[in-house]
Amino acid sequence: MNAVATSPHKSSRATAVFTCILAALAGLMFGLDIGVISGAQQFIQKDFGIGDNTIGLIVSIMMLGAALGALVAGWLSSQLGRKRTLILGAVLFVGGSALCGAAWSPDVLIAGRIVLGVAIGLASFTAPLYLAEIAPESIRGAMISLYQLMITIGILVAFLSDTAFSYSGNWRWMLGVIAVPGALFLLGVFFLPESPRWLMMRNRQPEAEQVLHKLLGSNDAIAREIGEIREQLKTPQRGVLMFFQNANFRRSVGLGVLLQVMQQLTGMNVVMYYAPRIFQGMGYDTESQMWFTAIVGLVNVLATFIAIGLVDKLGRKPILYIGFVVMTLGLGVVGTMMHAGIHTQGQQFFTVGMLLIFIVGFAMSAGPLIWTLCSEIQPLKGRDFGIGCSTFTNWVANWLVGISFLPLLNGIGEAQTFWLYAAFNAVFIVLTFWLVPETKGATLEQIECNLMAGLPLRQIGRHPAAAGTPEHLGKQSAYSQDAVS
Incomplete structure (x- = not known):
C-alpha cells in the first residue's frame, strides 16, 4: 500500500x-x-x-x-x-x-x-x-x-x-x-507543458490545473499553488510608471544597471571570446592555445560550484570582495608578466595559472551573484522592468567589451590592457563596499521596504531590527500604507 x-x-x-x-x-x-x-x-x-x-x-x-x-x-x-x-x-x-x-x-x-x-x-x-x-x-x-x-x-x-x-x-x-x-x-x-502562471494570466485555469497535476500530483498542493498564483497576479507590473514617479525605484534600477556593467568590465568575457588570442600572446602554438582554452572552460564550470555552495553561508558581499580581489591580482600579474616578457616554459605556466585564478575569482563571485542581486533588489511591482533594464545593459556592455578588446590590444598593448581590467576590478571592490547591499537572510519584502523607506542602497538588505530607527520605521509604515492603497 x-x-x-x-x-x-x-x-x-x-x-x-x-x-x-x-x-x-x-x-x-x-x-x-x-x-x-x-x-x-x-x-x-x-x-x-x-x-x-x-x-x-x-x-x-x-x-x-x-x-x-x-x-x-x-x-x-x-x-x-x-x-x-x-x-x-x-x-x-x-x-x-x-x-x-x-x-x-x-x-x-x-x-x-x-x-x-x-x-x-x-x-x-x-x-x-x-x-x-x-x-x-x-x-x-x-x-x-x-x-x-x-x-x-x-x-x-x-x-x-x-x-x-x-x-x-x-x-x-x-x-x-x-x-x-x-x-x-x-x-x-x-x-x-505551458507555464501554469501564464495559463492563469490568460484565464485558462483548467489547463493550468492539468499541468500542475503532472508536476505536483497532490490535490492540496495544486490548490495551494493555484491560490498563490492568484495572489501574485493581483500585483500588476507598473515598472515604467514607477520609474518616472518613484526616486527610490530609480535607485534600484540604477544599481541593477551598474552591477551588470561591473560584471562585464571584470574582463571575463574577453577571456571567453579571445582565449586563444591571449594564449598566443603568451607564446603558445595553435594546439596548445586550444587545449588551454578548454581548460579555461573546465575551471569556469568547477568554480561555479563554489558560489552555489557558499552564497547562502558567507553571504553575497564577502564572496564579491574575495572575487574582485582575486580578479584584480590575477589580471594584474598576467599584465606584469606580459610586460616583463614571457620567455621560459615556467613563466608560461605561471601566467596561465594566474589567468585561471582570475577565472576562479569570477566564476565564484560576480558571474552568478550579480544575477542573484539584480533579481533581489527590485520591488515586486517593478521587478520585470528592473530586471529587463539590467539584462539589456548586460548585453550592451558585453558588446562594448567584445568589440573594444582587440583595438585595445593593438592600441595600448597586451600588458596595459590587462592592467586596465585589473584596475576596473580594484574599483569594483570600493563600489561593492559603498553601494552593494548584503541580502543574505533578508526576504524580498524586507529589501523592498528598506529601499522604499529611503535607506542607503548598501543597507537595504538589513533586517528590520538592525535598520529600525524611529525615522526608518515611520517611513516603512508610510510605505506599507501606500503599497496597500
Whole structure:
C-alpha cells in the first residue's frame, strides 16, 4: 500500500525534474553559442583574409542581437506564452548555427551571429522565468541554478568541440555542428507543458490545473499553488510608471544597471571570446592555445560550484570582495608578466595559472551573484522592468567589451590592457563596499521596504531590527500604507 500511495508523488516529482532539465538546456545552447567563436575566429580570419576590426565585429555583434532579443522577450513571452517563445528561440538557434556554418562571406557570418544573438536574448529571459514558474518550490532554487550551470557546461563543450576541429582548421564545422544539439533542443521543447502562471494570466485555469497535476500530483498542493498564483497576479507590473514617479525605484534600477556593467568590465568575457588570442600572446602554438582554452572552460564550470555552495553561508558581499580581489591580482600579474616578457616554459605556466585564478575569482563571485542581486533588489511591482533594464545593459556592455578588446590590444598593448581590467576590478571592490547591499537572510519584502523607506542602497538588505530607527520605521509604515492603497 505504501508503495502505491507514494508512487504518484514520485512520478510527479520525476516529471517536474525532467521538465526543468529539458528547459534548462536553453542554457546549454546559450553557452555553446557564447563559447564556439573563441576557437573559430583565427581560422575565420585566415580564410576570409579579414583584419582585427572585422573579426571583433563578428565576435561582438551577437551581443547586440541578444540585447534586441532581450528587449522583445518580455512581450513575446507574455503574448505567445513561455513555451512558444522557447520554441522560437530554438528555431533561431538552429537557423543561426546553420547560417554561420554555411557563411560564404563575412557579411553572411555577421547576419548569422545576429540571429544567434536574438535566440540567446530570448532564451536568457524566458528560460529562467519558465523554470521559476514551472518548478515545484522544493527544487526551484536548484533548477534555476542548473540553468546557470548549463551555460558554463555549454561554454566548455564548445571549447572542446573547437579543439577537436582545430586539427583540420574547419571553422565551418565548429560553428555549424551546434545546429545538431539545437535541433534536439527544439524537438524537446515541443514536449514541455505551458507555464501554469501564464495559463492563469490568460484565464485558462483548467489547463493550468492539468499541468500542475503532472508536476505536483497532490490535490492540496495544486490548490495551494493555484491560490498563490492568484495572489501574485493581483500585483500588476507598473515598472515604467514607477520609474518616472518613484526616486527610490530609480535607485534600484540604477544599481541593477551598474552591477551588470561591473560584471562585464571584470574582463571575463574577453577571456571567453579571445582565449586563444591571449594564449598566443603568451607564446603558445595553435594546439596548445586550444587545449588551454578548454581548460579555461573546465575551471569556469568547477568554480561555479563554489558560489552555489557558499552564497547562502558567507553571504553575497564577502564572496564579491574575495572575487574582485582575486580578479584584480590575477589580471594584474598576467599584465606584469606580459610586460616583463614571457620567455621560459615556467613563466608560461605561471601566467596561465594566474589567468585561471582570475577565472576562479569570477566564476565564484560576480558571474552568478550579480544575477542573484539584480533579481533581489527590485520591488515586486517593478521587478520585470528592473530586471529587463539590467539584462539589456548586460548585453550592451558585453558588446562594448567584445568589440573594444582587440583595438585595445593593438592600441595600448597586451600588458596595459590587462592592467586596465585589473584596475576596473580594484574599483569594483570600493563600489561593492559603498553601494552593494548584503541580502543574505533578508526576504524580498524586507529589501523592498528598506529601499522604499529611503535607506542607503548598501543597507537595504538589513533586517528590520538592525535598520529600525524611529525615522526608518515611520517611513516603512508610510510605505506599507501606500503599497496597500
